[in-house]
Amino acid sequence: MKWTLISLTALALSNTVTAEDQAGPASIEEAADRALEADTLAWDFVEGITTEVGPRQAGTEAEKRARLWTRAWLAEHGFFNVADEPFEMETWVPGDIAKARVTAPFAQDLAVLPLGNSAATPIGGIEAELVEFESFDELLAVPDGSLTGKIVYLSHDMRVSMDGSHYGQFGLARFAGPTVAANKDAAAIVIKSVGTDYHRNPHTGTTRWGDSATPIPAGAISLPDAANLERMFDRKGDRPITLRLEMNPRNLGTTLSGNVVGEIVGRNPDLPPVLLACHIDSWWNAPGAFDDGAGCGIIAAAASHVAASGQPLRTIRVLFAGAEEVGLIGSTAYSEAHIDEPIGVGIESDFGADRIWRFESNFRETNPDLHQRIANSVARFGVANSTIEASGGADLNIVRDQGGAIIDLQQDGTRYFDLHHTPDDTLDKVDPAQLQQNVAVWTQVVGILANEERSIQTGGMIPTAPATMEN
Structure with a gap:
């Protein structure tokens, strides 16, 4: 990929919209339907990172290149507040x-x-x-x-x-x-x-x-x-x-890993953001197309499609966690660094690239109207409702630590453990049509959540922060 100042500026501006440009629910539905037929962003991400970076084991130079590559990709595609948040880890190599x-x-x-x-x-x-x-x-x-x-x-x-x-x-x-x-x-x-x-x-x-x-x-x-x-x-x-x-194998001692973050900035900064997660690292023996290059492509594409339909009410934050494979180190570091920043709802894509078939939340009882609205909205993509309580992906530690709202968009795992952590986890295993179905479902769900004014967890009004007391 090639990036220029002009192209970065133009793309960023193209995703900056005013309140008058806000899209209603029909626009989100149209964006999701278009993604089902024609999304190329998720493929562009997973093809790019597997081709230009390849295997990217946590704490190594290859993972560092993956973080740099991802930051550039996010900037090119109109994300704001793109950053690499480093942390130290003990690094083992094979x-x-x-x-x-x-x-x-x-x-x-x-x-x-x-x-x-x-x-x-x-x-x-x-x-x-x-x-x-x-x-x-x-x-x-x-x-x-x-x-x-x-x-x-x-x-x-x-x-x-x-x-x-x-x-x-x-x-x-x-x-x-x-x-x-x-x-x-x-x-x-x-x-x-x-x-x-x-x-x-x-x-x-x-x-x-x-x-x-x-x-x-x-x-x-x-x-x-x-x-x-x-x-x-x-x-x-x-x-x-x-x-x-x-x-x-040997231990390299302490090295740096990091979490890459970026945002689609919402109209109301006081509303807790929607957190979309994946992990950027892979094992050394494969370029990690299924685990988890495709997942990162899915969340980035969905955020982009929601932004293209109009500036959302809530900020959409993407978290490309580092060092997941070696023990959720990035997820833990992100929670420790941001635990005082409330998250509205968290979702992760980290189970390959095959079609989503089931929707779960942990607020079906506390906010049944929103749960049912989301379930109804994705039924047209072949996604079933569920009474199973969502527990969230590996990189959503911050949401679990906060006791917050979680959604699981369950993917078909029939092929996943054929490829998982093997040299066969390569780009040719990603089915473009199933990848597009993932992006469509994510676009629909994220679009609803990012424009939800009330508390996602309970359906009640979000309390206003108390005034600061001065001595």
Whole structure:
């Protein structure tokens, strides 16, 4: 992309409208319908960041380039108050060696990647007996100290689900399995990747050591390799299976990450803004088109379409959070920095790019009229109403911390965990038509919220701040 002062100024002015230009609900509906047929902004964002930046692991130079790129994109497309809000983090990188080989009794290589925050093996690797656990609970049940000198293999039974609900249950193999193995005195752990594809691509992702464990080498093997390994256990008889594992991740110490923010400025600055969130970082092994380049494109496009239909009543703020993959560090930093700034409602897009099929809020009981109005407005896009209470995406910590209003626009996750944290998370997996449906639904919902005068959480009048007392 090329940016000039003239083009930036012209684009900014094109999005500055007066109260007389304010669009009513019909204009929002028309903007959403047009987005369904012809939106190009979301594609422009995800195509641009995956092509011109690529993989962008938190705390690295690549993530810094992603933040610079995003700031320029937002400025070019008429957002105001664009900024990079830096924060410090401890940064782990994967290294350039990741090898796993069954050495007996059925010698062969396995495709493996380190898990985030894994320790390194000694140079040349470690070789030890491999002990199989079919579930997290089975590993949890063995006595402390019972795995001294052994390598754990941890499996699970994750399946495809439209709402991604299996991830929360079977993701324990990755989130907590390495910590449990370390506390049982294992020398290392390899897990069956937390995913649903059968390509020979391991799924990486972070693991949480906490204060209870000293990190050990922790890797994930691909699902086909996991299935092969489990067949080996079924037929090994009395023979032990031995594995040689070599990985060289390392910690860089303290580096900078950051959150990128921008705004479509509303007519009434006293009304709490609508916060649209995504995350800008990805893992090192893919350009992060599904996770979460598309999500960032969706929120930016929706904000732009609402602005193009007339200056909204409330400010729309976009948050491109940094360092989400490695532990929601950006989301936490944003909440700490802005906790005293009330948010009217928060929404996040971080579940790929396939169509939205369900609408949820956490104010269905406290503001039923608004909930139903939004539900009715998106039904024409194939989005169903729901009684499930929205809990919000990972980068909405500030809204949860404030006890505020949250909406979840649930995407079809059938394909998501085929791609999640793998080298297959590439631009060609994004379906432009489904991406446009996302933008259309978001435009409709954000347009309603950004022009809502009353409290979104309760439907009541927003109280006026008390006068300042002077001594």
